[in-house]
Amino acid sequence: MSAGAGRLGVRAGMTVAAARARCAALVVWPWDEDAVRRATDAVSALLLIASPQVTPVAGAPGMWWIGAGGVDGVGGERGLARALHRLAGAWHPGARVGVADSCVAARAATWDYGPAEPVPDPYAEAYARYLPPAPTPPPVEAAPLPPPRGCVVVPRGGCAAYLATVPLALVQMDVEVRAGLAALGVRTAGGLAALDGGDVEARWGPAGLSAWRLARGEDRRRPGLVRVEARRSVSTELAAPSATLEPVLFLVRAALDRLVADLARDALGAATVALTLHLDVGATHTLTREVRLARPLARVAPLFERCRALLERATLPAPVCGVTVSVPATGRLGSDQGDLLSPAWHDPAAVEAAFARIRAELGPNVVVRAVARDHHRPERAGQWLPVEGVDAPSDAPSDASDAPRDVHAQSTHVPAALRLLEPAESADVAPDAVGAPTTVHWRGRALAVTRADGPERLSGEWWADPYRRDYWRCTTAAGLLLAYRDRARGGWWVQGWYD
Structure with a gap:
């Protein structure tokens, strides 16, 4: 619901009649699961620009876990918070970002708007003339740019201190434990953390002890961010398992955008692209396919066409809940320079891109060349072989008498076709x-x-x-x-x- 409805007392779980009794102007929109799923996948693809590890929070549409490891070289945690806030702000004007060592503190930080922004004094210029001039401060090093309003970065090791003043509603716990703490007058996570752990366990059992540890910042949970050992990889999860490839291809395109940008900065091209689909039948059940290119390539469009053609031929034994796109093998990009206005100069990458579009549209093995074979029967005197494999030993016929020979290597006399x-x-x-x-x-x-x-x-x-x-x-x-x-x-x- 909106913040305005919340201030009027509208709460989750109310009936429509009870909510309208508190807010007469309430407008009720039906929940569209498909629309929420599509929007979640779109935002996940957008957030891949800032971090290669993106996971929607299960059961909480509108929230994501984002990997914050290894960001020291790109502005640190503050830079990551600014980037995420800018990206999420394109979808929601009130986006909030929390960065912390633990899940409980990071989630609580998303409900904190951070320090209040200073309010300008409209009369400051009027009475400034009556004040003595301020001394010139000594030069100091420029402080790191603070995160924008709506971004909170909890210092490392400071989860317990930050949670001390956080409302108890932001700490996950059982309903019985929450009701018992409210009866005792405990309103903040710090109040729960100040209790004796033994007393909490004796009264509420393991559920109470788990909530006590969360209030102290001792959170062993992990949001399930996938870490792949490959140097260049991007992982993300779908908002809900999908039996079709449409949302998967959407995330693959976003992942390729990020990977190709990294490759281009290093003057490298992708020689192999690996697609790993995480299936909804177990934590380790995956399906991996590889695209192997004739030459290294660092352009998104032809790479995506090859990936799409590969996935469309794959049979999914179960719905897909996540995808990992990695580049296991790279190569140096060609440095040939040519005259753009010269008709004698051609771009080999343009040919590869055209072939990729044809294969994606018509299927594999449709780009072929004709070769002649030494055979008596007319229907076996010629053969179509794929362009990429015409010189490969595996494509040659097993019979030596049927070995393909290049038609252009014959004499200049061209017989009737x-x-x-x-x-x-x-x-x-x-x-x-x-x-x-x-x-x-x-x-x-x-x-x-x-x-x-x-x-x-x-x-x-x-x-x-x-x-x-x-x-x-x-x-x-x-x-x-x-x-x-x-x-x-x-x-x-x-x-x-x-x-």
């Missing part, structure tokens, strides 16, 4: 006395054969796919057709035509 049909199409052929085709009935047309060259009899492969064929090159009004008579299975077939 055979346009193969996959598969071959059946046709009705009228042969003459020696078996040469005279008319080919194919695709609803009767094509007269003016010249038939053949037969070229091919057979073999009895161990795998035996065949016995008589091939004829038939000159017709529609062009030069390649047809064959299948002596093993019977019938005539059109294999293709020549350009």
Whole structure:
């Protein structure tokens, strides 16, 4: 609820009628779980700019645990608080940030607006002329920039001192313990911490002892921030487990923005990007996939397209509750310089980006090149191989006679190109006395054969796919057709035509 409704006595858990009895102008909005989840994921992606460890607080929409370790080189804890306040302020004008050693103190600090800002005196200039001039103070070192209003940084080791004046409502405890402390007149965490721990345990048991320790700043809880040993990694959790990839891809894009910015500052590119999906079936159940690039790349768009294509092919055995994006392998970016206005200079990264978009749209292994193979059967005389793997040994056929050879390595004479049909199409052929085709009935047309060259009899492969064929090159009004008579299975077939 708003602060204004709270001042009028509206409290969580009230019925609408009871709330309107205290606030007649109350406007009730229905709770939209999907909208809250989408907004939470959006803010989580935004907060990744300040820290690589972001976790929404379970059961408390609008709150996040943020990792504050290793921030000494980027302004320290005060700098982190300022950055988080600025980012969260884009979503809520009253955003608050608390930084502390313990969870209980950090959460309590988010309810503290910090020291009050000084109020200017409107008459200061009027009577300043009657005051003696102030002495010039000696020069001192510039103090660190204080965090803005709404940010509280609890000094290290000072959780107990800070919690001493904090209202008891900000310390997590059972309802029975809270009611008993209220009956005793204990209103602050410091009042609870001043009690004897043995007496608290004797009266309220382990629940009371746990609350007593929290009031003293002894908080062993951790918010579940994921720490990955990889040097360059970003981890975050979803507001709620998702069975679809849409919120996951949203966080992956935000993580890549941060990782690529770090790589670019070091003149490095990502050679491998690892995506680890944390599944909602156990703390250690994860699914990891890797994107391996042909050359190091430090551009978000092509990296994201490759990651998206990889995740869209993955099968999720369970909903996803978190994602970790890391760069296990990096490489130096190319330093080739070119003339932007010269048509002879090309950017290899632009080609990689175009290939990435094509693969993301149409699937893997769609960017291919043609290679020729030494084989008698026309349908096996050529092969399409992926561009990235055409020279890899794993892509070469096992049969030495089928080894691909580069078409461009042949002589300068370019023969007619055979346009193969996959598969071959059946046709009705009228042969003459020696078996040469005279008319080919194919695709609803009767094509007269003016010249038939053949037969070229091919057979073999009895161990795998035996065949016995008589091939004829038939000159017709529609062009030069390649047809064959299948002596093993019977019938005539059109294999293709020549350009």
